[in-house]
Structure formats: C-alpha cells, structure tokens
Amino acid sequence: xxxxxxxxxxxxxxxxxxxxxxxxxxxxxxxxxxxxxxxxxxxxxxxxxxxxxxxxxxxxxxxxxxxxxxxxxxxxxxxxxxxxxxxxxxxxxxxxxxxxxxxxxxxxxxxxxxxxxxxxxxxxxxxxxxxxxxxxxxxxxxxxxxxxxxxxxxxxxxxxxxxxxxxxxxxxxxxxxxxxxxxxxxxxxxxxxxxxxxxxxxxxxxxxxxxxxxxxxxxxxxxxxxxxxxxxxxxxxxxxxxxxxxxxxxxxxxxxxxxxxxxxxxxxxxxxxxxxxxxxxxxxxxxxxxxxxxxxxxxxxxxxxxxxxxxxxxxxxxxxxxxxxxxxxxxxxxxxxxxxxxxxxxxxxxxxxxxxxxxxxxxxxxxxxxxxxxxx
Amino acid sequence: xxxxxxxxxxxxxxxxxxxxxxxxxxxxxxxxxxxxxxxxxxxxxxxxxxxxxxxxxxxxxxxxxxxxxxxxxxxxxxxxxxxxxxxxxxxxxxxxxxxxxxxxxxxxxxxxxxxxxxxxxxxxxxxxxxxxxxxxxxxxxxxxxxxxxxxxxxxxxxxxxxxxxxxxxxxxxxxxxxxxxxxxxxxxxxxxxxxxxxxxxxxxxxxxxxxxxxxxxxxxxxxxxxxxxxxxxxxxxxxxxxxxxxxxxxxxxxxxxxxxxxxxxxxxxxxxxxxxxxxxxxxxxxxxxxxxxxxxxxxxxxxxxxxxxxxxxxxxxxxxxxxxxxxxxxxxxxxxxxxxxxxxxxxxxxxxxxxxxxxxxxxxxxxxxxxxxxxxxxxxxxxxxxxxxxxxxxxxxxxxxxxxxxxxxxxxxxxxxxxxxxxxxxxxxxxxxxxxxxxxxxxxxxxxxxxxxxxxxxxxxxxxxxxxxxxxxxxxxxxxxxxxxxxxxxxxxxxxxxxxxxxxxxxx
Numbered sequence: 009x010x011x012x013x014x015x016x017x018x019x020x021x022x023x024x025x026x027x028x029x030x031x032x033x034x035x036x037x038x039x040x041x042x043x044x045x046x047x048x049x050x051x052x053x054x055x056x057x058x059x060x061x062x063x064x065x066x067x068x069x070x071x072x073x074x075x076x077x078x079x080x081x082x083x084x085x086x087x088x089x090x091x092x093x094x095x096x097x098x099x100x101x102x103x104x105x106x107x108x109x110x111x112x113x114x115x116x117x118x119x120x121x122x123x124x125x126x127x128x129x130x131x132x133x134x135x136x137x138x139x140x141x142x143x144x145x146x147x148x149x150x151x152x153x154x155x156x157x158x159x160x161x162x163x164x165x166x167x168x169x170x171x172x173x174x175x176x177x178x179x180x181x182x183x184x185x186x187x188x189x190x191x192x193x194x195x196x197x198x199x200x201x202x203x204x205x206x207x208x209x210x211x212x213x214x215x216x217x218x219x220x221x222x223x224x225x226x227x228x229x230x231x232x233x234x235x236x237x238x239x240x241x242x243x244x245x246x247x248x249x250x251x252x253x254x255x256x257x258x259x260x261x262x263x264x265x266x267x268x269x270x271x272x273x274x275x276x277x278x279x280x281x282x283x284x285x286x287x288x289x290x291x292x293x294x295x296x297x298x299x300x301x302x303x304x305x306x307x308x309x310x311x312x313x314x315x316x317x318x319x320x321x322x323x324x325x326x327x328x329x330x331x332x333x334x335x336x337x338x339x340x341x342x343x344x345x346x347x348x349x350x351x352x353x354x355x356x357x358x359x360x361x362x363x364x365x366x367x368x369x370x371x372x373x374x375x376x377x378x379x380x381x382x383x384x
Numbered sequence: 385x386x387x388x389x390x391x392x393x394x395x396x397x398x399x400x401x402x403x404x405x406x407x408x409x410x411x412x413x414x415x416x417x418x419x420x421x422x423x424x425x426x427x428x429x430x431x432x433x434x435x436x437x438x439x440x441x442x443x444x445x446x447x448x449x450x451x452x453x454x455x456x457x458x459x460x461x462x463x464x465x466x467x468x469x470x471x472x473x474x475x476x477x478x479x480x481x482x483x484x485x486x487x488x489x490x491x492x493x494x495x496x497x498x499x500x501x502x503x504x505x506x507x508x509x510x511x512x513x514x515x516x517x518x519x520x521x522x523x524x525x526x527x528x529x530x531x532x533x534x535x536x537x538x539x540x541x542x543x544x545x546x547x548x549x550x551x552x553x554x555x556x557x558x559x560x561x562x563x564x565x566x567x568x569x570x571x572x573x574x575x576x577x578x579x580x581x582x583x584x585x586x587x588x589x590x591x592x593x594x595x596x597x598x599x600x601x602x603x604x605x606x607x608x609x610x611x612x613x614x615x616x617x618x619x620x621x622x623x624x625x626x627x628x629x630x631x632x633x634x635x636x637x638x639x640x641x642x643x644x645x646x647x648x649x650x651x652x653x654x655x656x657x658x659x660x661x662x663x664x665x666x667x668x669x670x671x672x673x674x675x676x677x678x679x680x681x682x683x684x685x686x687x688x689x690x691x692x693x694x695x696x697x698x699x700x701x702x703x704x705x706x707x708x709x710x711x712x713x714x715x716x717x718x719x720x721x722x723x724x725x726x727x728x729x730x731x732x733x734x735x736x737x738x739x740x741x742x743x744x745x746x747x748x749x750x751x752x753x754x755x756x757x758x759x760x761x762x763x764x765x766x767x768x769x770x771x772x773x774x775x776x777x778x779x780x781x782x783x784x785x786x787x788x789x790x791x792x793x794x795x796x797x798x799x800x801x802x803x804x805x806x807x808x809x810x811x812x813x814x815x816x817x818x819x820x821x822x823x824x825x826x827x828x829x830x831x832x833x834x835x836x837x838x839x840x841x842x843x844x845x846x847x848x849x850x851x852x853x854x855x856x857x858x859x860x861x862x863x864x865x866x867x868x869x870x871x872x873x874x875x876x877x878x879x880x881x882x883x884x885x886x887x888x889x890x891x892x
Contacts, residue, residue, distance in 0.1 A: 095684075095685070095688070096684070096685075096686045096838040097686055097688070097689070098686035098689035098838075098858050098859075100689075100858070100859065101686065101688075101692055101693065101858065101859065102688070102689060104692075105689070105692050108533075111529060111533065111741070112421065112742055113421075113741035113742055114421060114422075114424075115424050116422045117422045118419065118420060118421050118422040121419060122419060125419070340732050344419060347419050
C-alpha cells in the first residue's frame with residue numbers, strides 16, 4: 009500500500025487493521041461464523057438491532073476484534089430481521105438536522121483547516137465514456153499537485169477511474185502517495201453476472217488499484233433479497249484482496265432514508281471498508297441528509313462492536329461551501345475520528361478547483377478567479 | 385493528526401462511554417487541532433442602544449414617573465441601559481391614550497386599512513431583523529442562531545398572518561361582523577420578548593383593539609425598539625403603547641379599570657394573582673402559564689431524530705420555554721441506548737457567547753433565574769436523582785448553566801413535578817403505552833407534550849389521551865402562526881395563534 013505522505017504513522021494505522029481478512033470479518037463470505045450464528049439470530053427478530061447493540065459489551069477500543077454482529081448475517085431471515093429492526097429515520101427531522109448544521113459559521117483559521125482537509129479528502133474522479141489515457145494523465149498530475157502556483161498545497165487522496173485506465177493512473181501516480189481507485193462491478197448499473205463483476209474487480213486490482221468502488225445490486229435490494237446483495241459484496245470483497253472496498257449504495261435509487269440506513273448496515277456487515285452514496289450517474293447524487301444517515305450508520309456500527317468504516321459522498325458536491333458543510337456534519341455526527349482522508353472522502357471533480365480558489369483567497373485576501381486554477 | 389487515536393481512547397475511557405461523537409473541539413482539547421470552529425461573532429455594530437429609555441405612550445417617548453431600572457446583558461453582566469418604571473399614573477396615561485386611539489381611530493378603521501399597517505410592521509421587522517435579532521440576543525442571552533432563525537422569522541410571520549385576518553374577520557367563524565373588545569392590557573415574559581410581543585399585539589390590532597403592553601423587566605429593549613418601529617410604520621399614535629417596569633407596573637396595568645381585555649404569559653404564580661385581580665370584572669382574560677411537558681419516546685421511535693427532538697425540547701432557549709419537554713419519558717427497553725445517544729449529543733452542544741453564530745446554548749436570563757435553577761438541581765441531587773452535565777467550559781462572568789440530565793428520577797421528586805425553566809432534563813421510564821399516558825398526564829400542568837414512534841396508530845391513540853394543549857408528533861417546539869397554542873389547567877386558558885387566537889380579542 010502506498011503511504012500517504014501527509015499522514016503520520018498513527019493516522020494511517022487503521023488501514024492496516026484486521027477487518028479485510030475474508031472469512032473472519034463479519035461480512036466475510038459465508039463461513040464458520042455464519043454457520044455458528046445459525047438460528048439463534050432468528051429469535052432476535054422484531055427489534056434485533058437495538059437489543060443486539062445494547063447487549064454487546066461496551067467496546068473500549070475503536071476496533072475490537074470480537075464481532076458479535078455476525079449473528080445478524082446468519083440467515084436471510086436473520087438479516088432481514090436485523091435490517092428491519094434498525095431504528096427508522098424521520099425524514100423531516102433528519103433534513104432539519106442537516107439544515108441547522110448547515111448554518112454553522114466556519115471562518116478564518118477553521119476555514120483554512122477545513123479547506124486543506126477537504127482537498128486531502130478528494131477522490132478526483134473521471135468516469136466518462138470519453139476518458140483517454142491523456143485525460144487520466146492530466147488528472148493525475150492535478151492530483152499530485154493541485155495548485156501549481158503553491159507547492160504547500162496538499163495532494164488529493166486518490167484518483168478514481170474506470171478499470172482499463174487504472175494502469176495509466178497507477179503509473180502516473182507512482183511515488184506520490186495518491187491512491188488509485190477504480191470503479192468495478194459493471195459500474196454504474198451493476199447489471200451483470202457476478203462472475204463478470206468479480207473478473208472486473210480482479211482485473212482492476214491486478215492493474216494496481218488500491219481501492220475498488222463497487223455498486224450494489226439495487227434491484228435485489230429493493231426486492232428485499234438482502235442475502236443476495238450481501239453475498240455479492242462479500243464476494244467482491246474477497247476478490248479485492250488487499251485493495252480497499254468502497255460500496256456504492258446509489259442512494260438516489262434507494263429513495264428512502266430507511267433504505268439508506270439498511271443498505272449502509274448491509275454493506276458494512278458484508279465487509280465494506282467504505283460506504284459511498286452514489287455513482288454520480290443518477291440524480292440525486294450525494295445529499296447532506298443522506299450523508300447524515302450514512303454517517304450515523306458508521307458511527308453506530310463501530311459503537312455496536314463493528315469495525316470503523318469510512319464514508320464517501322459522491323456527486324453533486326461542487327463548492328467549498330458545500331464541502332465544509334459536509335465536514336461539519338461529519339464532525340458533529342461521528343466526531344473528529346472520521347475527519348481524516350482514511351475515513352472520509354469526497355467523490356468529486358469540479359469541487360477541487362473551488363477549494364483551490366478559496367484556499368488562494370484565504371492566503372491572499374482576495375478572490376483571483378477561475379483562470380488562476382487549472383482546467384483539466 | 386497523530387494525536388487522533390490516543391486522544392479518542394483517552395476520552396472514551398474518561399467518559400466511560402463508547403462514543404465517537406464526544407468531541408466538540410472546545411471540550412476535548414486532545415482533538416482541538418482537527419477542526420475547531422473559530423469564533424464567529426455576529427457584529428454588535430448594527431445595534432444602537434441608548435443609555436436610557438422612556439415609556440412609549442400615545443406615539444411619543446415620555447419620561448416615566450415611577451423611577452428607573454437597569455437591564456443587563458446576562459452573558460456579561462454589563463449594564464446595557466436604564467429604562468423607566470411606569471407608575472400607576474403612567475399606566476393611567478397609557479390606557480387613556482389607548483382608549484382615545486381605539487375610539488377615534490382604530491376601531492373605526494376598515495379591516496383592510498388596519499391590515500396595511502400590520503403588513504407594513506411585518507415588513508419592517510423583516511428589514512430590521514438582523515438588528516432586532518442581535519438586540520434580542522444581547523438583552524436576553526439567547527444564542528443569535530435562535531433569534532436569527534427562530535424568533536425573528538416567527539415574529540414577522542405572526543404579523544403577516546394576522547395582517548391577513550384583519551379584513552376577513554367575518555369569515556373567521558365568529559359571526560358576520562365581530563367587534564373588537566377595546567383596550568387590551570398585555571403582560572409578557574422575558575423568555576421570548578419579541579415573539580411574545582408579536583403573539584399579543586398582532587391579533588389584538590388585527591381585530592381592532594388597541595394595546596398597552598408591558599415587557600419583562602429583564603428584557604425591555606426589543607419592545608422599545610418595536611415602539612420606534614411603530615412610528616416608522618406611521619401607526620396612529622396610541623394604538624400601541626409600551627410601558628416598562630416590574631411586577632407593580634404589571635399589576636397596575638391588569639387591574640386598570642380602563643382595560644377591557646387582559647392577556648398574560650408568564651409564571652403560574654403570577655397568573656393566579658391576575659386571575660384573582662380580574663375576577664368578577666367584565667374583562668376577558670387569557671393566560672398562558674407554566675408547564676412540565678412530557679416527551680414520550682417509544683421503543684420504535686426514529687432514534688436519532690428522537691435524540692435531536694429531546695435536545696430541542698429542553699435545551700432550546702436554555703430550557704426557558706413554558707412548553708419545554710422537561711420530562712423525558714422513555715420506554716424502558718431503550719433507556720440505556722437512548723441515554724447514551726443523548727449524552728453523546730449533549731457533549732456536542734456549544735455553550736457560550738450568545739452572539740457567536742455557532743453557539744447552541746446561551747446564557748440564563750437573570751441571576752434570579754439561575755438561582756432558581758441551581759436550587760432545584762440541588763434538590764434533585766439531594767432527593768437521590770443522578771445528575772449528569774455536559775462537559776463544557778462556562779464563561780467566568782454572566783449567568784450560565786451547563787446542559788444537565790437527571791436519571792433515576794422518580795415521580796415524587798421535585799425535579800419531576802416543578803417547572804425548572806432551565807436546561808435541566810428529568811428522565812423517567814415506562815413500560816406500556818398506558819403507563820406512559822398516565823405518567824405524562826400526572827402533572828397539574830398541561831401545556832404541551834411530545835410523542836415519538838414510527839407507528840401511526842399508536843401516535844394518534846396516545847396523542848388523543850394526552851391532556852396538553854399541543855402534542856407534537858415526532859418533533860418538538862415547532863411553532864407556526866396559523867396553529868393555536870395554549871394550555872389546560874394550571875398551564876392557563878385561551879388560545880393564541882391562528883383563527884382560534886382571534887377569539888381572545890373579539891367580543892364574542
């Protein structure tokens with residue numbers, strides 16, 4: 009794994025922690041955990057989530073190695089009972105909460121820090137049919153050095169491309185610490201046989217992808233076939249090997265916040281390292297209330313004895329002001345543990361330039377304009 | 385960055401909790417470097433506070449003959465201004481001015497003309513809303529976020545709403561041509577100075593009454609700014625009169641024989657006195673008094689929003705809200721989970737400078753109120769309830785109280801029965817819906833209640849059985865000018881807001 013030059017050993021530590029091991033993770037593919045959990049979980053139907061969470065020992069470390077949550081994935085019935093036992097989301101309340109957080113006033117030093125952090129959290133993305141090696145090279149150069157006029161400007165977290173361009177991106181970013189993320193699994197619709205999705209995943213990993221952004225089968229999820237979604241995520245996770253798995257829920261197609269919460273837990277139980285809102289190909293893409301619900305899910309998953317899972321809103325975040333609102337929501341929902349590129353990312357392309365303009369303004373005291381940042 | 389992980393685990397151990405959200409930068413120094421919000425103070429420059437204020441009678445500012453009082457900024461204890469104390473003679477003059485305006489101008493004016501003035505006032509409030517929000521925050525101690533996003537928008541909305549009624553009274557359901565009462569004597573509290581003023585003045589004027597209003601002695605400044613705004617709107621002299629002062633002024637006002645209508649919002653104790661004073665007279669009375677509202681959380685509630693709702697119900701305006709959800713009734717099966725989430729959320733409350741745009745909880749309005757809160761909290765501890773306060777640094781000067789929650793509270797404790805009127809929550813549990821309803825209703829008050837459940841049928845069944853003027857479903861402390869508000873029993877009588885609110889100011 010490439011080291012991120014701007015993070016320290018301690019900050020990077022989570023990346024090396026245990027969960028990804030297929031088979032032992034809660035969301036690992038069906039194995040002894042699931043067999044052992046067996047039928048006991050069925051009795052928890054009704055309100056399993058909160059009972060389970062309450063019954064679990066209070067973890068005194070962020071990442072415990074005992075994961076009783078595996079009981080929830082013992083069978084299709086247990087999984088359904090667990091997901092439907094999660095507390096509901098009140099739409100009005102959730103939207104009011106983010107609206108209020110949106111009024112936070114982040115100025116001066118706080119703004120500078122937020123801008124810097126947001127730049128470091130960007131997955132600079134190009135996912136077009138028209139993508140070429142040249143386009144990816146140019147994007148990679150931008151990722152390494154977003155502001156050519158200011159060497160103190162940090163690099164972004166990753167570059168996100170289609171699988172066939174991973175090799176190019178990898179070559180261009182060698183030694184930079186910027187990771188290469190690849191979408192896979194028949195992105196963006198996910199409508200292909202599992203073998204094809206796994207083959208695509210393996211291809212991207214073999215080409216050097218550090219991170220895989222997969223899409224879930226929304227059709228199966230909406231039809232209530234949670235087990236099928238679980239199996240697919242677990243299988244892709246296994247195919248990822250050492251690469252990190254981001255699971256795209258495509259919240260614009262799940263529509264309700266209850267679905268978003270259930271899909272978040274499903275993905276985490278199945279082994280996701282990150283949960284991600286959207287492909288960017290469906291409207292609406294990332295929204296603040298959806299992100300709030302997902303952030304509550306990663307927070308609660310850790311508190312219930314699971315791992316620490318990252319979160320990535322993607323699509324539709326275009327301004328520094330928006331990005332700062334997201335950081336505020338992260339800060340006041342999950343706390344500062346998640347305010348790190350290892351645990352929170354922005355999937356975006358045009359956002360970077362706005363962040364750079366704002367950053368230049370913070371330093372210079374005046375706005376320069378779009379011609380003082382590069383167009384890629 | 386390097387401190388992040390150790391910082392977290394140290395904090396988690398300290399708090400004995402698991403929670404990642406514990407870390408608002410200011411209360412967790414180990415993580416301060418990640419993303420501490422820099423101070424974001426709203427500028428005071430927009431507000432001009434005079435060293436002293438007179439009474440507003442007959443469209444002019446006239447000196448008071450009953451002496452003077454000082455109003456302080458509760459966040460700093462700085463004296464803001466001196467204001468006149470209206471004597472009985474001053475009250476007499478104000479009532480006479482209101483009477484003259486009523487008889488000669490306002491009651492004769494067509495509703496459509498009165499509406500124009502009310503619309504003009506509403507627009508002026510919107511135009512001056514930033515100034516008024518800052519002034520309210522300075523004089524009351526409440527955070528600018530609330531005055532800016534809640535108080536002032538609602539104040540303007542009330543004037544707009546009742547402006548719309550002024551020429552439609554014959555369609556309000558009170559007969560073909562309902563008549564006004566005459567002069568309304570109105571006494572308002574310090575917790576929402578300008579909003580309570582709007583609740584009182586807007587319907588009174590819309591119906592054709594004139595008013596003499598007395599603001600609370602700790603928060604007279606926005607009412608005096610409103611007086612000036614009335615002149616700016618060219619409101620005929622005497623239609624609105626503002627007399628400042630303390631209890632004696634209020635007593636003189638409500639007892640004045642020239643008042644046709646008495647409207648009071650404030651404590652149950654004072655409300656009783658007013659009811660006694662006007663008993664047997666022809667005065668029409670509405671009282672909006674105290675409360676000890678229950679917020680009922682069932683085990684199928686939307687948990688995260690319920691936590692937000694509990695926060696809003698008791699920490700909004702520092703809990704100095706008559707309809708505050710000061711009793712949390714939580715179903716026993718989710719008590720631990722809910723309390724854990726509530727404490728985690730309480731740790732993120734930002735307590736401090738009311739003018740900082742990121743402040744969630746401001747200052748307690750007065751030293752006297754702080755003493756009352758402190759006394760009741762001490763009683764709660766002495767009676768054996770378990771106290772937990774959010775860790776926060778309180779400023780050295782001013783009146784402050786940290787957001788506090790009491791667990792192991794039993795129904796006999798004073799903190800479960802008496803209105804604390806501060807940021808103090810008492811948690812009780814229940815097992816069945818019947819028990820929840822019984823416990824919620826077990827109070828002499830009956831102003832408001834909240835119910836949290838995702839099950840619609842239960843929501844309706846429980847709401848129907850709660851004896852409270854307002855029941856909020858999966859939300860709390862939501863106000864709208866079109867929605868009536870008011871209490872049962874010791875929480876008062878009469879309704880304010882909407883078409884219902886017109887009745888109090890019409891001769892029907």
